[in-house]
Amino acid sequence: MQLSDQAKQYLLEASKWANFIAIVGFIAIGLLIIMSFSIGTILASLPEGSLGGLPPKFFSFFYLIAAGIYFIPVFFLFQFGQKVKQAIVEDNHNLMTFGLKKLRSHYKFIGILFIIFIALYFFLILFGAFSALFV
Numbered sequence: 001m002q003l004s005d006q007a008k009q010y011l012l013e014a015s016k017w018a019n020f021i022a023i024v025g026f027i028a029i030g031l032l033i034i035m036s037f038s039i040g041t042i043l044a045s046l047p048e049g050s051l052g053g054l055p056p057k058f059f060s061f062f063y064l065i066a067a068g069i070y071f072i073p074v075f076f077l078f079q080f081g082q083k084v085k086q087a088i089v090e091d092n093h094n095l096m097t098f099g100l101k102k103l104r105s106h107y108k109f110i111g112i113l114f115i116i117f118i119a120l121y122f123f124l125i126l127f128g129a130f131s132a133l134f135v
Contacts, residue, residue, distance in 0.1 A: 018081035036063030
């Protein structure tokens with residue numbers, strides 16, 4: 001399969017946007033990590049019981065977990081942007097294949113996260129409905 005010049009141009013533009021989004025994502029991950037270290041201290045100053053019995057360190061851990069999960073699709077997107085751009089510049093079929101594989105991995109990861117969150121929301125709605133019946 002050959003790519004037309006127009007298709008290469010579209011992929012090059014998509015790779016530039018992917019790089020931009022990935023860089024913003026890396027900055028957001030950095031902010032999440034910084035927040036993970038400071039949120040525990042901030043929440044520790046609240047009156048006891050205002051966090052629903054959860055220790056402030058739980059929120060620090062939660063932010064670190066969120067940053068770790070967020071890193072995976074952002075890194076895949078970054079790899080897609082870099083490899084596709086490099087493939088078009090060098091006219092390298094293997095780099096294009098690798099870049100598109102990383103785009104597939106990005107969307108696959110996001111899709112799995114959506115499935116997990118939809119199932120989680122479904123169970124939370126069921127739990128809420130059953131809780132309301134027995135109160």
